[in-house]
Amino acid sequence: MIEFRDVHKSFGSLEVLKGINLKIEKGQVVTLIGPSGSGKSTILRCMNLLERPTSGQVLIAGKDITAPKTDIQGIRKNIGMVFQHFNLFPHMTVMENMTYAPIRVNKLSKDQAEQKAMELLKLVGLTEKAQSYPGKLSGGQKQRIAIARALAMEPEIMLFDEPTSALDPEMVKEVLEVIKGLAHTGITMALVTHEMGFAREVSDRVCFIDNGLIVEDADPAEFFSHPKSERAQNFLDMVL
Amino acid sequence: MKLDFSSVWQYWPFLYHGALTTLKITAISAVLGFVLGVLLSLIKISKCRPLNWFGTFYTSIFRGTPLLVQLCIVHFGLPQLTGMTLTTMQSGVLTFSLNSAAYISEIFRGGINGVDKGQYEAAMSLGVGYRDMMKDIILPQAVKHILPSLVNEAISLLKESSILSYIGAMELLRAADQITVLTFRFFEPYLVIAVIYYILVMILSMVASRLERWVNRSDRVS
Numbered sequence: 001m002i003e004f005r006d007v008h009k010s011f012g013s014l015e016v017l018k019g020i021n022l023k024i025e026k027g028q029v030v031t032l033i034g035p036s037g038s039g040k041s042t043i044l045r046c047m048n049l050l051e052r053p054t055s056g057q058v059l060i061a062g063k064d065i066t067a068p069k070t071d072i073q074g075i076r077k078n079i080g081m082v083f084q085h086f087n088l089f090p091h092m093t094v095m096e097n098m099t100y101a102p103i104r105v106n107k108l109s110k111d112q113a114e115q116k117a118m119e120l121l122k123l124v125g126l127t128e129k130a131q132s133y134p135g136k137l138s139g140g141q142k143q144r145i146a147i148a149r150a151l152a153m154e155p156e157i158m159l160f161d162e163p164t165s166a167l168d169p170e171m172v173k174e175v176l177e178v179i180k181g182l183a184h185t186g187i188t189m190a191l192v193t194h195e196m197g198f199a200r201e202v203s204d205r206v207c208f209i210d211n212g213l214i215v216e217d218a219d220p221a222e223f224f225s226h227p228k229s230e231r232a233q234n235f236l237d238m239v240l
Numbered sequence: 241m242k243l244d245f246s247s248v249w250q251y252w253p254f255l256y257h258g259a260l261t262t263l264k265i266t267a268i269s270a271v272l273g274f275v276l277g278v279l280l281s282l283i284k285i286s287k288c289r290p291l292n293w294f295g296t297f298y299t300s301i302f303r304g305t306p307l308l309v310q311l312c313i314v315h316f317g318l319p320q321l322t323g324m325t326l327t328t329m330q331s332g333v334l335t336f337s338l339n340s341a342a343y344i345s346e347i348f349r350g351g352i353n354g355v356d357k358g359q360y361e362a363a364m365s366l367g368v369g370y371r372d373m374m375k376d377i378i379l380p381q382a383v384k385h386i387l388p389s390l391v392n393e394a395i396s397l398l399k400e401s402s403i404l405s406y407i408g409a410m411e412l413l414r415a416a417d418q419i420t421v422l423t424f425r426f427f428e429p430y431l432v433i434a435v436i437y438y439i440l441v442m443i444l445s446m447v448a449s450r451l452e453r454w455v456n457r458s459d460r461v462s
Binding site: 048050073074076077078079080081083085086087088089090091092093100101104105133134135146149150153159 | 356358359361362363364365366367368369372376377380381384457458459
């Protein structure tokens with residue numbers, strides 16, 4: 001579903017990704033972990049071209065999205081993304097947030113879009129907030145809405161970029177529960193997270209990223225109990 | 241010296257029509273200036289270098305020369321060049337729209353830059369195209385932040401429209417001028433139009449603060 005072939009990314013003279021090779025199969029849940037600045041968010045952002053690789057290829061469903069003249073919009077609408085800072089549209093109600101793109105991009109009728117949105121609000125447990133503005137929601141509620149908004153496009157892939165990092169501790173669980181509910185429903189998921197327990201529980205695979213490279217790509221149980229590389233050991237010693 | 245307003249009042253139709261002309265020129269110029277200004281701001285933030293240069297150059301011209309000089313060039317200069325004469329109204333609207341577009345584009349550029357980068361990313365990640373993103377996501381948020389500056393611009397347009405009297409447009413100041421000629425009184429007519437300008441500006445401010453409250457409705461608690 002997602003494939004990276006020798007992907008490099010530089011910001012100015014700083015090389016953030018130094019040759020990433022990665023394959024995520026359809027329906028798989030893959031967690032990217034590693035120290036901050038290691039490049040894990042950049043990997044995620046290359047998957048929907050919020051960052052364009054400096055060199056190398058990114059393939060989505062077999063199609064090279066880094067090729068010139070790719071229909072980026074067409075690709076992006078199939079890839080939902082959830083951000084650390086939610087990025088809900090503050091001038092729109094929850095309902096408008098969730099129906100805007102389905103109506104504009106997927107050409108759904110207003111009724112269809114709203115019906116779909118209500119189903120998703122039920123899924124994230126926030127039906128009563130449909131007419132609220134994002135400013136009145138808690139962080140955890142905002143992030144659940146952001147997840148629902150991405151799902152409203154019925155994407156085949158979901159990307160989560162540190163979805164709980166900006167949340168107060170008591171709100172982390174409600175968001176993780178929603179994400180956990182999505183895993184293994186057929187949707188392909190890539191997550192960047194610092195929640196190690198969650199990564200272990202939910203992922204099919206864990207990729208440990210350090211210094212712009214995938215240092216380890218392993219089964220979560222194996223990775224967390226017997227990390228092979230010294231760098232992964234050090235990292236786990238620090239965070240666990 | 242006694243003040244005598246009755247001699248001014250007998251010419252009230254002058255003031256009435258003058259005020260209407262002032263409002264008309266202000267309203268049309270504000271709308272055109274707004275539209276042009278938004279387009280110009282998009283040109284300035286576009287990734288196309290020549291367009292950026294054009295936007296910057298345009299703004300520097302209109303900011304770097306006096307409005308009255310611009311007005312004279314349009315009203316007296318252009319006809320000589322093109323053979324096409326413009327009414328005072330047309331010249332006024334043309335000059336004021338072009339001029340205020342320059343200022344409004346700067347206001348908008350600031351407003352657009354003030355919108356969080358995450359808003360662009362969220363819109364893009366949902367597959368929303370550039371046009372829709374700017375129109376429905378970015379600009380509405382930008383407008384919210386810059387509304388006070390836009391109101392200032394509208395107020396200064398209203399007041400500066402008085403310089404149109406220089407080219408003979410029958411607006412408020414010109415109406416007062418005429419009354420002074422007819423009555424030989426100066427203080428009263430000018431005082432009266434000063435009050436009229438003041439009242440118009442106050443009304444505009446009130447409408448603006450209503451608008452501001454409406455635009456900020458999403459921030460309201462409860």
